[in-house]
Amino acid sequence: xxxxxxxLLSCQLAGEVLARALHLPVPGxxxxxxxxxxxxxxxxxxxxPALHATADALLGNLxxxxxxxGVGVMLYLPVLxxxxxxxxxxxxxxxxxxxxxxxxxxxxxxxxx
Amino acid sequence: MSxxxxxxxYLAREPLAALAATLLAWLxxxxxxxxxxxxxxxxxxxxxxxxxxxxxxxxxxDYRSYFEGAQFVHFLxxxxxxxxxxxxxxxxxxxxxxxxxxALSVVTGGLFAxxxxxxxxxxxxxxxxxxxxxxxxxxxxxxxxxxxxxIGGLPxxxxxxxxxxxxxxxxxxxxxxxxxxxxxxxxxxxxMGTASHGIGxxxxxxxxxxxxxxxxxxxxxxxLASALLLPLLWHALAG
Numbered sequence: 001x002x003x004x005x006x007x008l009l010s011c012q013l014a015g016e017v018l019a020r021a022l023h024l025p026v027p028g029x030x031x032x033x034x035x036x037x038x039x040x041x042x043x044x045x046x047x048x049p050a051l052h053a054t055a056d057a058l059l060g061n062l063x064x065x066x067x068x069x070g071v072g073v074m075l076y077l078p079v080l081x082x083x084x085x086x087x088x089x090x091x092x093x094x095x096x097x098x099x100x101x102x103x104x105x106x107x108x109x110x111x112x113x
Numbered sequence: 114m115s116x117x118x119x120x121x122x123y124l125a126r127e128p129l130a131a132l133a134a135t136l137l138a139w140l141x142x143x144x145x146x147x148x149x150x151x152x153x154x155x156x157x158x159x160x161x162x163x164x165x166x167x168x169x170x171x172x173x174x175d176y177r178s179y180f181e182g183a184q185f186v187h188f189l190x191x192x193x194x195x196x197x198x199x200x201x202x203x204x205x206x207x208x209x210x211x212x213x214x215x216a217l218s219v220v221t222g223g224l225f226a227x228x229x230x231x232x233x234x235x236x237x238x239x240x241x242x243x244x245x246x247x248x249x250x251x252x253x254x255x256x257x258x259x260x261x262x263x264i265g266g267l268p269x270x271x272x273x274x275x276x277x278x279x280x281x282x283x284x285x286x287x288x289x290x291x292x293x294x295x296x297x298x299x300x301x302x303x304x305m306g307t308a309s310h311g312i313g314x315x316x317x318x319x320x321x322x323x324x325x326x327x328x329x330x331x332x333x334x335x336x337l338a339s340a341l342l343l344p345l346l347w348h349a350l351a352g
């Protein structure tokens with residue numbers, strides 16, 4: 001488990017360093033994700049069981065990790081009170097329109113494959 | 114100083130209380146979710162945020178001193194984002210045949226989601242930082258917060274909007290897909306993962322393994338594509 005955590009943190013660290021050194025517009029952890037994915041593809045076999053277990057443990061409780069940032073919404077109660085109409089319509093209509101659009105597009109592109 | 118006062122000073126200085134409160138609120142939220150029989154609208158993140166925000170507002174503790182302690186949970190979002198590579202790699206054999214066309218749908222759909230959200234907010238006269246916070250709302254939270262930071266949005270507001278978009282998609286997405294007559298399970302999964310990230314993926318997984326695999330792929334690809342494209346497009350169009 002320590003080995004798996006070290007792998008995850010090293011990929012994140014490399015991602016953060018790359019993002020800053022090359023002035024990339026991508027957050028460091030996303031570059032870390034791409035690095036780890038590339039590494040796993042190059043490795044050619046199954047990822048080590050410990051990495052599976054640690055990734056599953058983190059992703060299985062992904063919701064918990066959003067909570068501290070989510071509580072920060074209390075700082076924006078005035079913004080929410082002022083802009084509640086654009087915010088709620090954008091989230092509701094925007095999300096449902098995107099689901100319909102992406103679903104139709106993907107169904108057409110993947111037809112017969 | 115009284116003994117109670119000393120205890121209070123200790124609790125306010127150390128991260129212990131904020132960490133314990135966060136975990137307790139999360140366990141309480143999971144229990145509430147089970148009480149609601151895992152109804153898609155009964156989202157544990159929403160419950161935990163409401164419990165903690167209400168607690169802080171009632172006790173008069175400010176968010177910054179709470180976050181001092183809770184940042185240790187927040188920090189794990191970084192490694193968790195890196196860990197998304199593992200399920201993506203696990204599903205790779207199943208999805209690689211249609212990976213290119215799937216990626217095209219996800220990238221187009223992700224940009225469409227951002228554009229519609231921004232257009233609605235602009236049409237209704239939202240403040241600029243609110244519009245920027247809305248743009249990455251269909252991307253998984255840690256990435257969305259990073260994007261919001263880069264385009265002049267408010268990361269915490271984005272986190273709340275991401276969660277709201279996830280709950281919306283998970284609850285109403287399957288209905289919309291039925292209305293749009295999308296029957297291909299791969300396409301349904303791609304749509305859920307693109308617009309509603311992890312929360313949509315959890316719903317897709319509960320319906321079909323194929324939809325779940327494609328939804329997870331869509332979540333990862335949309336995170337990558339939006340992180341690359343949104344800041345570039347934003348600065349090109351706004352600057």
